[in-house]
Amino acid sequence: MPKKMPKNNKKALGKERLIWMYTQMLRIREFEERVKRTFVEHPGVIRGHTHLADGAEASIVGALATRNENDLAMPSYRCHGYPIVLGTSVKKMMAEIYGRKDGLCQGFGGSMHLADPAHHFPGTSGIIGQAIAHATGAALTAQVKKTGQVIYCFFGDGASKQGAFYESLNMAAVWKLPIVYILENNQYQVYTRVELEDANAAAGDPLSRKAQAFSIPGVTVDGTDPLRVYDAVEKAVKRARAGLGPSLIESKFYRFSAHGNAITVPPVPTQFPEHEAIETYGRKAEYAAARARDPILLFRKKLKSKGVLSEPAAKQIEDSVRAELEQAVQFALASPFPSPEEATKYVYA
Amino acid sequence: MPSEMMYAQAMATAITEEMTRDSNVIFYGQNLGMTDRDPLVRKFGKSRVRITPISETAEMGIAVGAAMTGLRPVVELWMSEFMLVAMGQLLNEAPRLRYMSGGQIKVPLVFKAGYGFAAGWAGQHSNCIYHTMMGIPGLKVALPSTPADAKGLMAASIRDDNPVMYLHHYMTMLGKGPVPDGDYVIPFGVADVKRPGSDVTLVATGWMVTKSLAAAETLAKEGISVEVIDPRTIAPLDVDTIVNSVKKTGRLVLVDQAPRHASVAAIIAGEVAERGFHHLKAPVKMVTALDTSIPYSEPLEKYVLPSEEKIVWAVKSVLGK
Ligand SMILES: Cc1ncc(C[n+]2csc(CCOP(=O)(O)OP(=O)(O)O)c2C)c(N)n1
Ligand SMILES: [Mg+2]
Numbered sequence: 001m002p003k004k005m006p007k008n009n010k011k012a013l014g015k016e017r018l019i020w021m022y023t024q025m026l027r028i029r030e031f032e033e034r035v036k037r038t039f040v041e042h043p044g045v046i047r048g049h050t051h052l053a054d055g056a057e058a059s060i061v062g063a064l065a066t067r068n069e070n071d072l073a074m075p076s077y078r079c080h081g082y083p084i085v086l087g088t089s090v091k092k093m094m095a096e097i098y099g100r101k102d103g104l105c106q107g108f109g110g111s112m113h114l115a116d117p118a119h120h121f122p123g124t125s126g127i128i129g130q131a132i133a134h135a136t137g138a139a140l141t142a143q144v145k146k147t148g149q150v151i152y153c154f155f156g157d158g159a160s161k162q163g164a165f166y167e168s169l170n171m172a173a174v175w176k177l178p179i180v181y182i183l184e185n186n187q188y189q190v191y192t193r194v195e196l197e198d199a200n201a202a203a204g205d206p207l208s209r210k211a212q213a214f215s216i217p218g219v220t221v222d223g224t225d226p227l228r229v230y231d232a233v234e235k236a237v238k239r240a241r242a243g244l245g246p247s248l249i250e251s252k253f254y255r256f257s258a259h260g261n262a263i264t265v266p267p268v269p270t271q272f273p274e275h276e277a278i279e280t281y282g283r284k285a286e287y288a289a290a291r292a293r294d295p296i297l298l299f300r301k302k303l304k305s306k307g308v309l310s311e312p313a314a315k316q317i318e319d320s321v322r323a324e325l326e327q328a329v330q331f332a333l334a335s336p337f338p339s340p341e342e343a344t345k346y347v348y349a
Numbered sequence: 350m351p352s353e354m355m356y357a358q359a360m361a362t363a364i365t366e367e368m369t370r371d372s373n374v375i376f377y378g379q380n381l382g383m384t385d386r387d388p389l390v391r392k393f394g395k396s397r398v399r400i401t402p403i404s405e406t407a408e409m410g411i412a413v414g415a416a417m418t419g420l421r422p423v424v425e426l427w428m429s430e431f432m433l434v435a436m437g438q439l440l441n442e443a444p445r446l447r448y449m450s451g452g453q454i455k456v457p458l459v460f461k462a463g464y465g466f467a468a469g470w471a472g473q474h475s476n477c478i479y480h481t482m483m484g485i486p487g488l489k490v491a492l493p494s495t496p497a498d499a500k501g502l503m504a505a506s507i508r509d510d511n512p513v514m515y516l517h518h519y520m521t522m523l524g525k526g527p528v529p530d531g532d533y534v535i536p537f538g539v540a541d542v543k544r545p546g547s548d549v550t551l552v553a554t555g556w557m558v559t560k561s562l563a564a565a566e567t568l569a570k571e572g573i574s575v576e577v578i579d580p581r582t583i584a585p586l587d588v589d590t591i592v593n594s595v596k597k598t599g600r601l602v603l604v605d606q607a608p609r610h611a612s613v614a615a616i617i618a619g620e621v622a623e624r625g626f627h628h629l630k631a632p633v634k635m636v637t638a639l640d641t642s643i644p645y646s647e648p649l650e651k652y653v654l655p656s657e658e659k660i661v662w663a664v665k666s667v668l669g670k
Binding site: 046047048049096099100103105107108109110112113125126127128129130158159161162163164189190191192193196197198264265266268280281337338339340341342343344347 | 379380383384400401402403404405406430431433434435468469470471472473474519520522523639640641642644645646647648649650651652653
C-alpha cells in the first residue's frame, strides 16, 4: 500500500497520487468506523469524548496532498484524520484512544489530543479556536526561522465565531505569515445549525466572506471533492510560500456521525447517537442527501470512470486497509495500560 | 413536599421557576433552544431564551452589559474551562463594576458551568478551576453537591444582585435525591452538615461530598464517627460551621478535587489554623488532586484524583491509626 506520498508531479496529479489520495481517504474512514464500533464491541474502552472525521475525508486528503514534506498540520480536537495522512502509526493512534501505554501520547491525551511532532503534527487543543492561534504561531516560527514551511490550520465552522479566529487572522494578514486557514464547514457545531449562529450564513453568504475583514483571499470549495480542495489549497499554499500571506478556504462537506459519543456519567455506557440533523431537527432528507454524496463513493466513481482505478485494484486497497485497521485495533487491545505512577511525569519539561 | 429528582433536573427546575417569577431573567448559551419545540423556548419565547455561537467573550460580556442595564441573565457555559477564553469578563469585569462605580451599578447575573468531569475528558475538560474565582471580591461562587442544593442555590444565584459563578459537578448530574417543591432558596455562605459525627471533621464540596459520605459510611463500620460538612458556597465561605465542628472533633480532613495549591482545602486550612488551632489534636490533613493536569487513561486519572480509599486513609491518619 502506498503510505508515503508519491512525489509531487507539478503539472497534474498522476495516477499514483490519485490512488494514494483515495487510499488515505479509505484509511481515515475505516479508522473512524473502527473507533465507532469500539463503543459497541468494547464498551468502556474509549472514555471521555470522541469526535470522528467521517465525511471530511476528501477535504483532509485534498488539502494535505498539496503539502511539502516539512509543512505542518494543526487541527482541532476532531483530529484523527490528519495524522493518518501524515504517516503516523494508526496502531499508536488507536492505542492512544484506548488509553494504552503504547499510545501516541502514552495515554495522557486520548482522542482529542493526538500529537505526533515527528510526523509534522505538533498537537491539538480541545478548546474551540485556540489552536488557530497556535497554528499562527507555528507560521511565525516558519517566517522567523525562514524554514520555507507552510502551516495548514484546520478548524470548524463553529470555531470561526471565537475571538482567537479574528485576532489570529488579523495578525497573520498584517505579518504575511505562511499559513492557510481551512475552515471546515460541516454545517453544524454540535446541535447548532450554522445559520443559527453565523452572521454570514444567516444572511445567505458563504463563510469565506470573513476573509474580506482581513483583506486576504477567501474562497469556498466543495469539500466532498478532493481535487477541488487540492486546487484551492494549492493556490493558497503557493501564495503563502511566496511570502504573500494567509488565505481562508471554506471547505464545505457534511459530518456523517453525530458530533461525538453521547455525554454520560459512568457507569452509564456511551455510544454514538443519531446525527443531530435527524435527532434534533428531524431532517432525514438532508441527512440522506448528504450520505448520497459520500466523498469516498464519489471519488471512487470518478477514478473508475477515468480508468485510474480498476475494480480488482479497488478491492485490493479496501482489503489491505481493512486488515491494517484490524491490526491497529488488536494492537491497541493488547497494549497494557500505563502504570498509575506515570501520571506525575511530563508536568514540566 | 419534596419530589425525587436528578441534580440536572433540579437546576433546570429552578431556572424555569425563576424565569416564571421574574420576566427580567433571560437564559442563553451554546446549543440550547435550537428549535421551537424546546420546552424553555415554548414557555418563555425566543426573546428570553437564545442560542449563542461559540463566543464566550461576547456571551459573558453581553451578560455583564445586560445585567448593568436591567436584565438578570443566566448564561449556560457548559464546561468551566470554556470560560477561560473570556476570563476577564468573569474576574475583572462583572465583579469590579459595582465597586468602581462607588456602588451605583449592580451586575446581577449567573454564569453556569460544569466542572470536574472525571471520566476520561483529559487535560482541558475535567479540571477544577474555582480557586481562580473564590479570591475575587464581588464574585459569589456556588458549588452544589446534591439535587436539593442544586435547586436552592440556583434560585439564590438568580435572585442575588451580584455576579454569581454557579458550578455544577458533572459526576453528580444524574444523581437523584429529594428536592423541595416550590420556592426553595438556600442562602449564600451557609454550610450544610451532610452527616453528623464526633471523631473527625471532613469538609468537602461537589463530587467529593459523595466520596466523603461513602468514606464516612465505611469508617462508621470500624467505629469511627465522621462529621461531613459541605460549605456549598465557597465565596462567601462559612468558616464558623467548620470551626465549630473542629471544636467538637479536634481533627480536620479537607477533601478537594483541585490540585493542592489551587484548592478550597488550602484556604480552609488557613482559616482553621488561625481560628481553630487550639482545638486541633492533630495536624490538618488535605486530600487533594496531585499537582498534574488530568490525564486521559483511567489508571492515570484515578491515581491523580482523591478517592474513597485516600479519604479513609487520611481520616485514620489524623486519628493516629
Ligand atoms: C471555548 C469552547 N467553547 C465550547 C466548547 C464546546 N465544544 C466542543 S466542540 C464544539 C463545536 C465545534 O463546532 P465546529 O467548530 O463547527 O467543529 P466541528 O465539531 O463541527 O468539527 C463545541 C461548542 C469548547 N470545546 N471550547
Ligand atoms: Mg462544524
